[in-house]
Amino acid sequence: METLANLESFVRSAEAGSFSAAARRLSLTPAAVSRNVAMLEGHLGVRLFQRSTRKLTLTEAGERFLHAIKGNLEELQAAIADIAADDGEPAGVLKVSMSPTFGIQYIVPLLPAFLERYPRIRVDWHFENRQVDLIAEGYDAAIGGGIELSPGVVSRVLAPAHIIAVASPAYMKGRTRPADPEGLADFDGIVMRSARTGRVRQWVMRNVAGEEMPARPAETIVLNDPAAMCRAAVLGLGVTLIAVPDALSYLESGALVRLVPRWYADAGPISLYCANRTLMPSKTRVFIDYVVDAFRREHLAERFAGSLGT
Incomplete structure (x- = not known):
């Protein structure tokens, strides 16, 4: 009968593609994980991994074995965790x-x-x-x-994660509010650079009637954090397109006002x-x-x- 440690070492190594990564997740040494997997292979009489200096690759037998046990292993771990407290209290x-x-x-x-x-x-x-x-x-x-x-x-x-256009009352003082998203191009913009792509985020806004229009304020200030973008907008540095949750407290306090309020972008x-x-x-x-x-x-x-x- 295989031990839970051997089976878990195999599954986590397969998921991570290395003994070292699996060891970090399991709070073991890479040598211990490798030893557990070797014991499992010895008991089964088959090789589960093709080993190289760069990564682990499942053999055909390893693929079949992983598919057969993975769900059962997670259910067993969940059952153990669920029953670990004597009184059944979540822990x-x-x-x-x-x-x-x-x-x-x-x-x-x-x-x-x-x-x-x-x-x-x-x-x-x-x-x-x-x-x-x-x-x-x-x-x-x-x-x-x-x-x-x-x-x-x-x-x-x-x-929902809806994107809206906001600015501070001080920034908008003396300025005519835009009639639609295209009008945002006339204002200083506090825009976001995506940490994943390195590009400035571009938004297409829509209204409840289903009409769509690009929203592209000038790229005056480029930041990569929504909290910083909101703070810069509160300081009167320009218009920003931001998710409602990030701006909500400022909107409710009056530190920011919403522009083109019938328009929004959907970020999922x-x-x-x-x-x-x-x-x-x-x-x-x-x-x-x-x-x-x-x-x-x-x-x-x-x-x-x-x-x-x-």
Whole structure:
């Protein structure tokens, strides 16, 4: 009977393509992971990996074996995690990825009440503007937009990510407000450079009637962080196109005003991502339920909708 350690070392090595990467995820040494895999191969009597100095490649037998056991291994791990607490209370490390601006503004404030309800959960949250590989990097969940739904990952939509045009009242003082998105070209722009592509983001805005129009303010200031873009707009440096969640507190306080309010761009949904498991660990399940309930309670989906024209 194979040990769980041998099987897990094999699966994580296959996912990561190296013993070293699997070792980091499993908190083992590369030698220990390699030894576990070698023991598994010895017991099975087949070679599961083709080894080279650069990477591991699954053999045909390794591919078949991975397909056969992977789902069962994850369900077994989930069952162990779920039953680990004697009283069944959700417990363990909750590793979540989210963008800094959104996470700090909307998810961190949920922590006090969440931890009071689930004191045996330990939070390990990563604030990063990148697409993570939930399974290979060992995340329980991620919150954001545009994460690729790789095999084994599912998503639950929380709210829309609508892009709107904003500026400070001081900047707009004495200026005629634009009648449509094309009019934004006459203003100083605070624009975003994509960290992934290195290019300045271009937006096409639409209205509720379905009409579309490019929105291209001048590239006066180029930044790569939404919090910095909002702050620059508040300081009166120009017009910026920003997601509603990033600008909402400034709009509600009056520090920013919305321009061309009947127009918005759609950047896709803000979603909660997690591994698709039949037996989801209770720590992950209660976190997902808690976040979904908070979004519903605070009416965040409605408040984030730039299509409402407010």
